[in-house]
Amino acid sequence: MRQGKFVAKDLVVDAVERCLSRISEAAKKLGVAAEGLAPGQPWAKIRGLGNLLRHEYDTIRRSVLWEIVTDDLP
Structure with a gap:
């Protein structure tokens, strides 16, 4: 899917x-363990x-969501 669509x-x-939102909530539940499981991720931003x-x-902005999905998710 392209960004326009x-x-x-x-x-x-x-x-x-x-x-x-679910990813964010899971990151909260992981707490400090998140850094050990996946170091280098921007946990505070997540x-x-x-x-x-x-x-x-x-x-x-929807374009920001697009960037997160296409550029930021590992």
């Missing part, structure tokens, strides 16, 4: 937001993304 599809964007998705959802 991604940002235009509400269902896909909603699913991606939900998955990223945890913070969940807060943005839950509380600042109206300010998140």
Whole structure:
């Protein structure tokens, strides 16, 4: 899927937001163990993304979600 189609599809964007929220919550539950399991990951940003998705959802640009999925996920 290309970025243009991604940002235009509400269902896909909603699913991606939900998955990223779950990743964020899992990172919170892992706590300090996360760094040992996957060193070098931006754990604070991963945890913070969940807060943005839950509380600042109206300010998140779809293009940023696209970048996270295509560039940042290992």
